[in-house]
Amino acid sequence: MSTVVETHDHDGHHGPAKGLSRWLFTTNHKDIGTLYLWFSFIMLFIGGGMAMVIRAELFQPGLQIVQPEFFNQMTTNHGLIMVFGVIMPAFVGLANWMIPMQIGAPDMALPRLNNLSFWLLPMAFGILISTLFMPEGGPNFGWTFYAPLSTTYAPSTVNYFIFSVHVMGVSSILGSINIITTIFNMRAPGMTLMKMPLFVWSWLITAYLLIAVMPVLAGVVTMMLMDINFGTSFFDAAGGGDPVLFQHVFWFFGHPEVYIMILPAFGIVSHIIETFSRKPVFGYSSMVYAMASIAILSFVVWAHHMFTVGMPLAGELFFMYSTMLIAIPTGVKVFNWVATMFRGSLTFETPMLFSIGFVTLFTIGGFSGLMLAIVPADFQYHDTYFVVAHFHYVLVPGALFGIIAGAYYWLPKWTGNMYDETLGKLHFWLTFISVNITFFPMHFVGLAGMPRRYPDYALQFADFNAMISMGAFMFGITQLLFLFIVIKCIKSGKQAKPEVWEGAGDLGLEWTLSSPPPYHSFTVQPEVK
Amino acid sequence: MEIRKTVKNLIGITIGMFAFGFVLVPLYDVFCEITGLNGKISGPSFLSEESKAITEQRELLVQFMTHNNESMPWEFDSEMSQMRVLTGNQYEAMFVFHNKTSKPMVGQVIPSVSPGRGAEYFHKTECFCFEQQLLAAGERIELPVRFIIDPNLPKEIGSLSLGYTLFDITDKIDINRDVAKL
Numbered sequence: 001m002s003t004v005v006e007t008h009d010h011d012g013h014h015g016p017a018k019g020l021s022r023w024l025f026t027t028n029h030k031d032i033g034t035l036y037l038w039f040s041f042i043m044l045f046i047g048g049g050m051a052m053v054i055r056a057e058l059f060q061p062g063l064q065i066v067q068p069e070f071f072n073q074m075t076t077n078h079g080l081i082m083v084f085g086v087i088m089p090a091f092v093g094l095a096n097w098m099i100p101m102q103i104g105a106p107d108m109a110l111p112r113l114n115n116l117s118f119w120l121l122p123m124a125f126g127i128l129i130s131t132l133f134m135p136e137g138g139p140n141f142g143w144t145f146y147a148p149l150s151t152t153y154a155p156s157t158v159n160y161f162i163f164s165v166h167v168m169g170v171s172s173i174l175g176s177i178n179i180i181t182t183i184f185n186m187r188a189p190g191m192t193l194m195k196m197p198l199f200v201w202s203w204l205i206t207a208y209l210l211i212a213v214m215p216v217l218a219g220v221v222t223m224m225l226m227d228i229n230f231g232t233s234f235f236d237a238a239g240g241g242d243p244v245l246f247q248h249v250f251w252f253f254g255h256p257e258v259y260i261m262i263l264p265a266f267g268i269v270s271h272i273i274e275t276f277s278r279k280p281v282f283g284y285s286s287m288v289y290a291m292a293s294i295a296i297l298s299f300v301v302w303a304h305h306m307f308t309v310g311m312p313l314a315g316e317l318f319f320m321y322s323t324m325l326i327a328i329p330t331g332v333k334v335f336n337w338v339a340t341m342f343r344g345s346l347t348f349e350t351p352m353l354f355s356i357g358f359v360t361l362f363t364i365g366g367f368s369g370l371m372l373a374i375v376p377a378d379f380q381y382h383d384t385y386f387v388v389a390h391f392h393y394v395l396v397p398g399a400l401f402g403i404i405a406g407a408y409y410w411l412p413k414w415t416g417n418m419y420d421e422t423l424g425k426l427h428f429w430l431t432f433i434s435v436n437i438t439f440f441p442m443h444f445v446g447l448a449g450m451p452r453r454y455p456d457y458a459l460q461f462a463d464f465n466a467m468i469s470m471g472a473f474m475f476g477i478t479q480l481l482f483l484f485i486v487i488k489c490i491k492s493g494k495q496a497k498p499e500v501w502e503g504a505g506d507l508g509l510e511w512t513l514s515s516p517p518p519y520h521s522f523t524v525q526p527e528v529k
Numbered sequence: 530m531e532i533r534k535t536v537k538n539l540i541g542i543t544i545g546m547f548a549f550g551f552v553l554v555p556l557y558d559v560f561c562e563i564t565g566l567n568g569k570i571s572g573p574s575f576l577s578e579e580s581k582a583i584t585e586q587r588e589l590l591v592q593f594m595t596h597n598n599e600s601m602p603w604e605f606d607s608e609m610s611q612m613r614v615l616t617g618n619q620y621e622a623m624f625v626f627h628n629k630t631s632k633p634m635v636g637q638v639i640p641s642v643s644p645g646r647g648a649e650y651f652h653k654t655e656c657f658c659f660e661q662q663l664l665a666a667g668e669r670i671e672l673p674v675r676f677i678i679d680p681n682l683p684k685e686i687g688s689l690s691l692g693y694t695l696f697d698i699t700d701k702i703d704i705n706r707d708v709a710k711l
Binding site for chain 2: 109110173176177180181184185211212213214215216217218219220223231233234237238239240242245248249252310312
């Protein structure tokens with residue numbers, strides 16, 4: 001009897017397995033994409049909870065709620081979780097769901113590896129978060145973990161942190177290898193590189209950045225591990241090492257990492273803007289070249305994070321100009337998005353609202369980045385809230401808006417149900433308003449000299465900090481609404497058409513599939529003309 | 530098997546970049562050495578023949594700074610806080626080390642010249658910073674640094690500071706072996 005069932009299975013009609021084993025052992029790109037997205041969503045609330053602790057403590061000057069030691073653990077883990085546990089897994093989840101469907105492939109090239117690279121993540125973050133419950137507390141040296149703070153002066157739990165970074169690094173590298181292999185080998189016949197959807201392009205470039213720099217991150221934490229446990233002196237001046245070396249190696253990873261967290265959002269937003277402008281994206285090839293130049297330039301700008309460590313003038317000038325050069329390809333992209341909307345027949349559904357929010361607010365973050373690139377100005381801004389404002393503007397209304405926009409855009413495709421448009425718009429406006437209340441005043445307190453990473457501040461900053469905290473609480477609560485909208489969309493909602501959005505049928509292969517798409521899509525590859 | 534080939538190449542890149550992370554360490558030192566960045570100078574250095582040929586001398590101020598890293602309990606000081614010197618001549622400055630604890634300890638001094646651009650013109654022909662210092666409990670010694678300032682020193686540098694930081698490296702080395710030698 002069982003043989004009969006098995007033969008039946010091999011005919012290719014089998015659906016997902018039942019129960020927990022479906023998720024533990026799945027090799028299906030859609031299931032793994034879903035796992036990544038839910039993982040990232042859960043981590044968003046954990047990392048967000050830490051941000052709430054930070055903002056509650058900073059609501060008033062003085063120490064009210066937490067001790068400085070715990071505050072430091074909160075800032076560190078908030079940063080680590082948001083970067084490695086939210087933004088990156090969400091993009092990998094979107095890649096898993098969308099890349100095979102956009103290039104007309106039945107699945108990812110290496111499905112078993114795909115399962116492994118996801119399940120490494122809960123391990124890594126389980127290890128990281130468990131340190132918070134240990135007597136010595138978790139990592140408290142900032143997400144940039146500068147030596148010697150993270151070596152000589154670190155709590156002994158730093159070893160868990162190092163291991164956890166190794167595991168998440170392996171996960172990202174395996175995921176990237178899978179994505180590049182899929183894109184190079186499994187495109188539908190006729191889909192040349194320059195006919196690929198921009199989201200696929202953005203991920204191809206991102207995946208290359210990942211396999212180039214995640215090993216360097218693994219290297220730098222390995223050096224830390226050896227300094228702490230095996231008596232080497234990579235970063236210890238007493239043994240002939242140099243703490244500044246840490247910063248160079250870290251930022252050699254760190255700057256490309258910044259673009260890893262934004263390039264896929266560029267791809268998503270390009271699709272959404274063309275859909276709701278009802279015309280193809282303006283300057284497709286310049287979009288591709290702009291992303292490629294941003295990626296290449298990202299390897300030669302790292303020292304702009306460390307202008308104040310003492311560099312020769314020639315070095316500071318080089319890194320200042322190379323950093324400013326990045327504004328050119330980025331400007332090309334912003335121009336192209338605006339040009340796509342120009343004279344389009346625009347409608348403003350939730351994904352479009354988030355995309356327009358992305359373009360405007362990301363540009364603000366880009367401009368404050370240009371200000372920080374100016375060496376003499378950076379000497380004043382360094383390690384103040386101005387820097388905090390800058391990178392939150394590119395990461396929250398930048399990367400996170402890109403992810404939320406993508407989620408709204410593709411949710412009807414994934415679930416087969418339309419989400420609640422009224423609630424979606426409410427979610428957008430509450431988010432848009434609160435994100436600006438939270439992060440805009442940080443520019444002012446930063447320029448006035450408020451340093452980052454402290455649990456207390458001078459009285460002069462009290463009013464703005466109270467405002468920032470209220471904005472942050474509002475932002476935090478609003479994201480619960482997003483959770484509600486997603487669950488509601490999975491459970492119920494108007495039946496979505498295959499093309500979902502008016503006219504989207506011509507824009508990509510994913511819209512030719514039913515909503516929700518079959519468990520195994522494109523068993524016969526479509527022809528692209 | 531196109532897929533296998535792609536995967537092999539990508540794994541190659543990954544391993545290559547991991548190695549590159551470690552190659553950055555010597556690269557960084559070489560880069561600092563060549564450019565004199567960071568005020569780093571490692572071993573003894575001497576005047577080049579070309580510099581020796583310069584007979585013109587000028588006067589400048591050399592200042593000494595001593596500093597103990599974190600909990601290093603030794604007393605570490607220079608006998609003079611500054612000297613007026615002429616370029617091209619050799620000078621000697623004395624430094625005092627005093628292990629005030631009741632156990633033998635090993636110290637290592639790390640030098641730094643400021644401004645960093647002046648580092649390559651500060652020739653130390655002999656320095657206690659080239660080796661580790663083992664002091665018995667309560668031992669007090671005086672050690673010299675001999676130096677020559679290169680006549681090629683850029684005109685705009687009117688004074689040089691030689692900073693020394695003393696590190697406690699007792700835990701890092703096998704002290705019993707060294708104590709046995711005493």
